[in-house]
Amino acid sequence: MSDTGLPLTIIGGYLGAGKTTLVNTLLRNAQEQRLAVLVNEFGSLPIDADLIEAQDGDLVTLAGGCVCCSYGDDLMFALTKIRNMDPAPDHILLEASGVALPGAIASSISLFGDDIRVHGVVTLVDAETLPDLLSDTYISDTITRQLKSADLVILTKTDLAPPEKTSLSRELVGRHAPSASVLESKVDGIARILLLDDVSVDRASDLDIAPHKIPLVTNTLSMTETVDADAFAKTLASDPNVVRAKGHMVQADGNRVTLQLVGGRYSITNAPKTAQSGIVVISKSA
Amino acid sequence: MITVFSARKILTMNPQRPVTSHVAIRDGIILGTGTLDEFEGWGPYTLDDRFADKVLMPGMVEGHCHLQEGALWSHTYVGFFDRMSPEGEMQAGCKTVDEMLAKLAAAEARLEDPDAALPAWSLDPIYFDNQKITRGQLDAISSTRPIGIMHASGHIMNVNTKALELAGLLRTGINHEGVPLGSDGLPTGELRGPDVMSPVSIHVGFDRDMLSCDEPGMWRFGKLCIRAGVTTATDLAARLPEEAVETLLRVTGNTNFPARIVPLRFHHGVSPEDLIAHVEALAPQSTDKLRLGRIKIVVDGSIQGFTARLRAPGYYNGSPNGLWYIPPEHLAYILETSLRKGIQVHTHTNGDEATQLVLDTMARVLRKAPSLNHRFTLQHCQLADTAQFRQMKELGLCVNLFANHHFYWGDQHYDLTVGPERAERMNAAGTAAREGVPFAIHSDAPITPLGPLFTAWCAMNRQTATGRTLGEAEKITLDQALRAITLGAAYTLHLDNEVGSIETGKRADFAVLEDDPEEKGVEQLNETRVWGTVLGGTVFAASDV
Numbered sequence: 001m002s003d004t005g006l007p008l009t010i011i012g013g014y015l016g017a018g019k020t021t022l023v024n025t026l027l028r029n030a031q032e033q034r035l036a037v038l039v040n041e042f043g044s045l046p047i048d049a050d051l052i053e054a055q056d057g058d059l060v061t062l063a064g065g066c067v068c069c070s071y072g073d074d075l076m077f078a079l080t081k082i083r084n085m086d087p088a089p090d091h092i093l094l095e096a097s098g099v100a101l102p103g104a105i106a107s108s109i110s111l112f113g114d115d116i117r118v119h120g121v122v123t124l125v126d127a128e129t130l131p132d133l134l135s136d137t138y139i140s141d142t143i144t145r146q147l148k149s150a151d152l153v154i155l156t157k158t159d160l161a162p163p164e165k166t167s168l169s170r171e172l173v174g175r176h177a178p179s180a181s182v183l184e185s186k187v188d189g190i191a192r193i194l195l196l197d198d199v200s201v202d203r204a205s206d207l208d209i210a211p212h213k214i215p216l217v218t219n220t221l222s223m224t225e226t227v228d229a230d231a232f233a234k235t236l237a238s239d240p241n242v243v244r245a246k247g248h249m250v251q252a253d254g255n256r257v258t259l260q261l262v263g264g265r266y267s268i269t270n271a272p273k274t275a276q277s278g279i280v281v282i283s284k285s286a
Numbered sequence: 287m288i289t290v291f292s293a294r295k296i297l298t299m300n301p302q303r304p305v306t307s308h309v310a311i312r313d314g315i316i317l318g319t320g321t322l323d324e325f326e327g328w329g330p331y332t333l334d335d336r337f338a339d340k341v342l343m344p345g346m347v348e349g350h351c352h353l354q355e356g357a358l359w360s361h362t363y364v365g366f367f368d369r370m371s372p373e374g375e376m377q378a379g380c381k382t383v384d385e386m387l388a389k390l391a392a393a394e395a396r397l398e399d400p401d402a403a404l405p406a407w408s409l410d411p412i413y414f415d416n417q418k419i420t421r422g423q424l425d426a427i428s429s430t431r432p433i434g435i436m437h438a439s440g441h442i443m444n445v446n447t448k449a450l451e452l453a454g455l456l457r458t459g460i461n462h463e464g465v466p467l468g469s470d471g472l473p474t475g476e477l478r479g480p481d482v483m484s485p486v487s488i489h490v491g492f493d494r495d496m497l498s499c500d501e502p503g504m505w506r507f508g509k510l511c512i513r514a515g516v517t518t519a520t521d522l523a524a525r526l527p528e529e530a531v532e533t534l535l536r537v538t539g540n541t542n543f544p545a546r547i548v549p550l551r552f553h554h555g556v557s558p559e560d561l562i563a564h565v566e567a568l569a570p571q572s573t574d575k576l577r578l579g580r581i582k583i584v585v586d587g588s589i590q591g592f593t594a595r596l597r598a599p600g601y602y603n604g605s606p607n608g609l610w611y612i613p614p615e616h617l618a619y620i621l622e623t624s625l626r627k628g629i630q631v632h633t634h635t636n637g638d639e640a641t642q643l644v645l646d647t648m649a650r651v652l653r654k655a656p657s658l659n660h661r662f663t664l665q666h667c668q669l670a671d672t673a674q675f676r677q678m679k680e681l682g683l684c685v686n687l688f689a690n691h692h693f694y695w696g697d698q699h700y701d702l703t704v705g706p707e708r709a710e711r712m713n714a715a716g717t718a719a720r721e722g723v724p725f726a727i728h729s730d731a732p733i734t735p736l737g738p739l740f741t742a743w744c745a746m747n748r749q750t751a752t753g754r755t756l757g758e759a760e761k762i763t764l765d766q767a768l769r770a771i772t773l774g775a776a777y778t779l780h781l782d783n784e785v786g787s788i789e790t791g792k793r794a795d796f797a798v799l800e801d802d803p804e805e806k807g808v809e810q811l812n813e814t815r816v817w818g819t820v821l822g823g824t825v826f827a828a829s830d831v
């Protein structure tokens with residue numbers, strides 16, 4: 001456990017799933033948070049330049065890493081740079097390329113130890129195209145691996161896809177990402193869930209998160225008793241309905257800690273001195 | 287002003303006059319080859335007989351290498367094989383771990399700045415029975431300065447304790463397959479895979495953008511070209527930001543720079559639309575010695591790194607399939623748009639699935655944008671089977687095969703990565719020749735040393751470092767090999783109208799040899815000694831650089 005640890009969210013998924021829209025929405029809703037954005041592929045939809053400027057130009061562009069003469073990996077170089085940024089950003093968003101494997105990226109980032117923590121792997125899938133992608137000769141295993149490594153899968157464009165495609169996609173996600181939390185939503189709703197960081201515990205309960213199909217419930221746990229933080233987090237993480245949680249609690253030894261949870265992944269770090277106990281939990285109302 | 291060079295023999299690669307004794311040049315262009323009286327009509331000339339006892343052949347064309355080879359020579363070479371430095375010093379290979387450590391210690395002793403890093407390159411532990419190097423061994427050389435040794439494959443690095451410390455990796459609890467741990471729970475200092483190497487490599491003296499090359503590196507690269515008989519060389523994965531283009535223009539613009547450079551713009555880091563716009567903007571800046579406006583797409587990874595995309599039955603040792611480095615939609619967009627605009631594209635595909643994706647995509651986009659002479663080229667294309675070569679032929683594709691790979695890593699491919707049968711068919715130059723696919727062969731320097739005559743030897747003999755012959759049926763003949771390293775490679779770059787053979791109207795680019803490649807023959811071609819080169823009529827002697 002450490003005091004700091006830059007939180008990093010990996011946003012994965014194939015072309016057209018809505019990754020860039022999500023990044024733009026996150027930037028727009030970041031308010032006082034300083035977001036550093038890493039993009040390792042440039043699709044037809046550009047990252048909104050105005051938004052980036054508002055974020056102090058912390059957009060780092062990446063090349064794809066290993067070529068035949070693979071002497072370097074731009075992602076790791078970029079993260080090394082961000083780690084040393086002064087002032088440090090509050091959160092790093094990594095928009096993975098459409099063919100990148102978020103699980104492999106998360107594993108690489110673990111090398112930064114306590115300095116940068118993967119806070120969640122969010123894989124976006126387009127409800128309309130998923131069935132075709134999963135039967136594509138060249139791409140299917142990449143999509144499967146993207147789903148498998150997700151903490152949170154977001155099924156997008158369910159409002160545009162024919163209902164039978166959506167239900168097929170829903171079933172496919174369940175098969176390929178059995179342990180991930182799954183949400184169906186427009187990206188703006190998701191952005192607010194992921195950005196819980198800048199939302200104080202008190203305000204969070206008022207959040208009007210408007211999901212698409214499955215209603216979400218926000219609960220604030222007051223955490224007035226001391227707890228075994230790890231056991232507590234494990235319970236939340238193994239609950240398939242819990243999508244996101246954040247907040248502070250006090251352990252039996254008197255240490256105050258911060259919990260960050262996205263889908264099945266969580267981290268516990270030392271809490272800032274001024275942190276007040278209380279944890280916001282967003283879950284699907286099953 | 288006309289100069290006539292006389293030579294012991296001129297191998298022209300022009301079937302109309304295959305062997306001659308004289309070549310006349312004016313303003314960097316060949317007037318003709320033949321006898322002195324045949325040149326009479328051109329007017330007065332100066333006879334230059336400094337090559338009277340030498341053999342001339344067309345300046346060789348390296349169709350797949352990287353300028354980075356020049357940059358790496360500022361670091362300590364610790365490879366197993368003897369390798370000629372740009373300055374012409376034959377650096378003895380390190381035949382044991384102790385020899386390697388001794389060479390590092392000597393390099394360390396020469397460093398004055400106590401904090402300076404000690405970077406070294408081209409270590410290949412397969413030749414030391416895969417003996418592991420530990421950080422303790424490197425700490426004995428220095429515990430205060432960071433030390434890093436890049437392996438020859440480019441996929442693994444060994445570092446000392448100081449380097450781990452600087453990168454924040456000297457701690458317990460690391461759980462990553464690329465970071466082996468010792469009995470103390472700390473990393474051993476071996477780092478596997480580019481993602482693991484990168485955070486450490488910047489501390490040991492390997493720059494951030496390893497694909498780029500600085501000005502001194504370019505000059506060193508130029509010297510290597512002279513020693514190898516190369517007059518045209520690609521820089522096959524360049525990002526080409528404005529500063530880099532300025533450097534390239536300035537250095538190649540110097541009359542003392544001895545090579546034509548053909549940089550291909552690497553597809554990553556920009557949107558497909560911006561990539562096209564970038565190369566369109568670059569193309570008009572081309573000069574005689576700097577040819578801009580081409581694209582390189584990297585489709586998959588490498589076979590020995592298990593990141594290449596293979597079709598069934600996949601990797602011999604059961605490793606999961608590799609990675610795509612570009613989504614198929616982007617590949618299709620770049621190929622189609624380039625066909626429409628007449629931009630040339632080379633694609634890196636190592637695995638046969640990656641090759642098949644390019645073939646399928648080309649078949650589709652060629653229907654939308656028919657093109658007669660695109661000469662799009664599959665680079666490496668190491669695992670292609672015969673049916674794929676037939677498709678290349680049908681689609682008008684060229685191929686540039688990684689012939690040197692057999693010698694250095696053929697045994698590993700046989701034993702571990704793809705198994706015996708596919709190891710034998712790798713880099714199937716024989717099939718390319720039989721199926722009529724225009725082909726070249728390459729070194730991928732700095733992965734293996736720049737030297738087309740050695741590359742030709744590899745393609746003719748298909749011998750591995752342990753002496754195994756890999757794929758008898760894929761050997762090519764001396765004529766085919768010599769063509770591959772001249773006209774063959776020139777063809778893949780749309781430059782065969784200018785270079786690649788010695789004939790009237792073409793550029794006066796020659797390799798000047800002490801020995802006759804035809805006398806050396808298939809078995810000894812790699813021993814052919816290079817005197818130097820002539821580029822556009824300017825003479826470059828290896829002994830001068």
Ligand SMILES: [Zn+2]
Nearest residue numbers: 067068069634
């Ligand atoms: Zn390559």
Ligand SMILES: [Zn+2]
Nearest residue numbers: 068069522730
């Ligand atoms: Zn290369």
